[in-house]
Amino acid sequence: MLPNEAKNRIDALSAELRQHNYNYYVLAQPTISDFDFDQKLRELADLEKQFPEYIDLESPTQKVGGEVTKEFQTVRHRWPMLSLGNTYNEQELHDFDQRIRKAIGDNFEYVCELKFDGLSMSMTYEQGKLARAVTRGNGVEGDDVTTNVRTIHSVPKKLTSGNYPNFFEIRGEVLMHRKAFERLNNERIESGEIAYANPRNFASGTMKLQDSAEVAKRPLDCFLYFLYTDKPLFKTHWESIQAVKSWGFHVSEHTRLCHSLKEVLDFIAEWELKRFDLSFDIDGIVLKVNNYAQQQELGFTAKVPRWAISYKYKAEQVETILEDVEYNVGRTGAVTPVAHLKPVLLAGTTVKRATLHNANEILRLDLHEGDSVYVEKGGEIIPKIISVNPAKRRPDAPPVSYRTTCPACGTPLERKEGEAAFYCPNDEACPPQIVSRMQHFVSRKAMNIDGLGDETIETLYNRNFIRHISDIYELHNRKPELQQMDRFGEKSILNMLAGIEKSKQMPFEKVLFGLGIRYIGETVARKLVAHFKTLERLKAASLEELTAVDEIGERIAQSLVEYFSDPAHQEELQKLQSQGLQFISEAKEVTLHSDKLSGKTFVISGVFETRSRDELKELIEQNGGKMLSSISAKLNYLVAGDNMGPSKLEKANKLNIPIISDEELLRMIQ
Numbered sequence: 149m150l151p152n153e154a155k156n157r158i159d160a161l162s163a164e165l166r167q168h169n170y171n172y173y174v175l176a177q178p179t180i181s182d183f184d185f186d187q188k189l190r191e192l193a194d195l196e197k198q199f200p201e202y203i204d205l206e207s208p209t210q211k212v213g214g215e216v217t218k219e220f221q222t223v224r225h226r227w228p229m230l231s232l233g234n235t236y237n238e239q240e241l242h243d244f245d246q247r248i249r250k251a252i253g254d255n256f257e258y259v260c261e262l263k264f265d266g267l268s269m270s271m272t273y274e275q276g277k278l279a280r281a282v283t284r285g286n287g288v289e290g291d292d293v294t295t296n297v298r299t300i301h302s303v304p305k306k307l308t309s310g311n312y313p314n315f316f317e318i319r320g321e322v323l324m325h326r327k328a329f330e331r332l333n334n335e336r337i338e339s340g341e342i343a344y345a346n347p348r349n350f351a352s353g354t355m356k357l358q359d360s361a362e363v364a365k366r367p368l369d370c371f372l373y374f375l376y377t378d379k380p381l382f383k384t385h386w387e388s389i390q391a392v393k394s395w396g397f398h399v400s401e402h403t404r405l406c407h408s409l410k411e412v413l414d415f416i417a418e419w420e421l422k423r424f425d426l427s428f429d430i431d432g433i434v435l436k437v438n439n440y441a442q443q444q445e446l447g448f449t450a451k452v453p454r455w456a457i458s459y460k461y462k463a464e465q466v467e468t469i470l471e472d473v474e475y476n477v478g479r480t481g482a483v484t485p486v487a488h489l490k491p492v493l494l495a496g497t498t499v500k501r502a503t504l505h506n507a508n509e510i511l512r513l514d515l516h517e518g519d520s521v522y523v524e525k526g527g528e529i530i531p532k533i534i535s536v537n538p539a540k541r542r543p544d545a546p547p548v549s550y551r552t553t554c555p556a557c558g559t560p561l562e563r564k565e566g567e568a569a570f571y572c573p574n575d576e577a578c579p580p581q582i583v584s585r586m587q588h589f590v591s592r593k594a595m596n597i598d599g600l601g602d603e604t605i606e607t608l609y610n611r612n613f614i615r616h617i618s619d620i621y622e623l624h625n626r627k628p629e630l631q632q633m634d635r636f637g638e639k640s641i642l643n644m645l646a647g648i649e650k651s652k653q654m655p656f657e658k659v660l661f662g663l664g665i666r667y668i669g670e671t672v673a674r675k676l677v678a679h680f681k682t683l684e685r686l687k688a689a690s691l692e693e694l695t696a697v698d699e700i701g702e703r704i705a706q707s708l709v710e711y712f713s714d715p716a717h718q719e720e721l722q723k724l725q726s727q728g729l730q731f732i733s734e735a736k737e738v739t740l741h742s743d744k745l746s747g748k749t750f751v752i753s754g755v756f757e758t759r760s761r762d763e764l765k766e767l768i769e770q771n772g773g774k775m776l777s778s779i780s781a782k783l784n785y786l787v788a789g790d791n792m793g794p795s796k797l798e799k800a801n802k803l804n805i806p807i808i809s810d811e812e813l814l815r816m817i818q
């Protein structure tokens with residue numbers, strides 16, 4: 149390769165890899181596989197070796213890939229948080245082993261550990277208490293996510309046993325178990341929120357949330373694998389992890405002390421298949437030289453330690469035939485393509501279907517009818533098509549073209565600007581949309597109607613009893629007709645009607661969630677109701693007023709405005725109101741204790757030692773003060789606790805808004 153060609157390739161690869169780093173670490177939505185990413189990184193490293201004059205200090209080969217964000221306080225790491233070198237083949241492990249032998253001789257051991265597929269976290273303990281938790285960030289500085297990490301049960305907030313030092317840092321991997329991932333991701337899909345591709349992305353997306361209460365609802369776990377102390381306490385890594393286990397930290401039981409590379413390779417071979425039996429994902433094995441003095445002798449590069457390496461498993465792949473593409477219509481009208489495959493054995497299960505996500509994915513794959521495709525099962529539950537084998541394509545095979553009409557009702561599909569999914573807009577008459585909308589409405593998490601399950605909804609729909617949610621509340625007028633239906637006994641009818649009647653008492657937030665408005669999940673519904681209190685006010689809210697509410701973005705606001713502007717929806721809501729459903733939140737009436745804060749406005753941010761944010765809010769309102777939803781020139785006071793976002797702080801400072809503590813607030817009303 150000519151030098152100028154090499155320079156161009158180096159620049160192009162660097163730019164591409166930077167984008168992938170951003171997608172992976174910041175957005176938690178990677179667009180290529182780890183294997184492809186690592187291949188490209190390898191190509192860049194090789195070119196840089198050949199043409200060292202073009203090495204840039206900012207090159208992705210020289211730096212840890214993540215970033216710090218503006219939403220959290222930035223913290224500098226006392227010890228840099230590095231990455232790990234990695235390999236996908238055995239030969240390179242032999243090379244690694246040889247390099248080590250050359251540097252420190254033959255007398256050493258390896259510790260083999262699982263390579264947990266999550267995000268790394270550094271936690272500092274002072275006097276036995278969790279003082280700080282920081283993400284890896286760019287390796288030098290990370291985000292302070294202490295309040296989020298406090299919600300993880302397996303991370304001790306206070307140590308109770310063991311001979312631990314007054315100050316130490318411990319590092320590990322925060323991850324989500326596959327079961328929890330599946331459950332929570334399904335809930336997201338059901339409520340029209342964007343699904344995560346795998347547990348790693350879900351865990352990493354969760355750690356970036358500003359609302360720790362929401363983090364607490366998503367069960368995370370944390371395995372610890374590095375201890376850092378100012379004075380050396382132990383001679384080996386192995387001793388240190390045994391010790392931290394005795395202090396109450398979660399250390400994986402699948403860790404092994406190996407005396408030769410052969411034993412390491414056995415460990416790797418053993419977990420190649422056994423990893424699928426774990427309740428969480430691992431993407432490889434990490435081997436670390438055990439002795440600290442030897443680690444020190446080996447040292448670091450700018451990006452990785454020289455005394456450790458990871459062996460990554462390639463996601464398991466098989467080749468099979470694409471038999472058909474099926475299109476499913478969801479509750480919100482989104483049409484999702486699913487590939488039907490010739491059944492094939494993959495990672496221990498028979499695979500018949502694979503997700504295709506959306507039309508872009510079909511284009512990206514350049515999928516043709518009857519193609520021979522490579523299917524991969526990484527951590528994901530549903531396998532996906534990675535690529536096609538064009539060599540096996542029939543010459544006359546036409547490309548798979550995305551449907552242009554709804555498979556259920558024939559309506560032409562629509563696609564919104566900037567969205568990947570196609571929608572069937574016929575929400576008033578498209579059967580699967582209507583049925584699943586009503587099934588969602590009666591479901592446990594929404595109106596929780598006893599005696600009215602998914603199957604009954606389907607039957608009642610097919611027999612023309614129900615077309616709209618409001619029809620459910622008219623069923624009591626049609627008892628004689630219901631009694632005519634076979635398999636529908638007197639008792640189950642009474643049970644159902646009683647359940648329907650009772651559901652009229654369900655609070656407004658459940659009703660709002662039950663309506664199944666696109667992007668309005670449980671949490672969003674709760675936030676909206678807490679803010680607007682009544683349907684009237686919610687309906688009247690402008691885009692701007694909606695987005696001013698905590699965690700309500702443009703997309704959600706737009707969806708609400710559209711929903712309420714549809715005359716059919718207005719009519720339906722009116723019916724439901726007259727049928728007696730709840731559209732006003734029964735929030736506690738505020739009883740005034742004083743008017744000491746009258747005419748003053750407040751915003752509360754951060755976390756407080758002694759009181760919750762809600763308690764502070766109540767105090768403000770009881771004394772005549774008013775809460776605002778965001779920082780603006782109109783604001784009188786910002787009540788700030790710990791871990792307030794730096795962007796809020798900056799805004800308040802810019803507008804010269806007094807920042808007070810919770811104690812100062814209490815003094816104002818004494």
Ligand SMILES: NC(=O)c1ccc[n+]([C@@H]2O[C@H](COP(=O)([O-])OP(=O)(O)OC[C@H]3O[C@@H](n4cnc5c(N)ncnc54)[C@H](O)[C@@H]3O)[C@@H](O)[C@H]2O)c1
Pocket residue numbers: 168169171172173178179180181182183185186212213230231232234261262263264265266267268269284320321373434458
């Ligand atoms: N697909 C993409 O677009 C994309 C983009 C960027 C990075 N990546 C992937 O991420 C990898 C690079 O990420 P990285 O720098 O975080 O490195 P890495 O994930 O390959 O290895 C380092 C990390 O492993 C984790 N780890 C898990 N178990 C461990 C254990 N027992 N001991 C020590 N560490 C353990 C730690 O979090 C550590 O930071 C690449 O190999 C690539 O596959 C993919």
Ligand SMILES: [Zn+2]
Pocket residue numbers: 477554555556557558559572573574578579
């Ligand atoms: Zn349709």
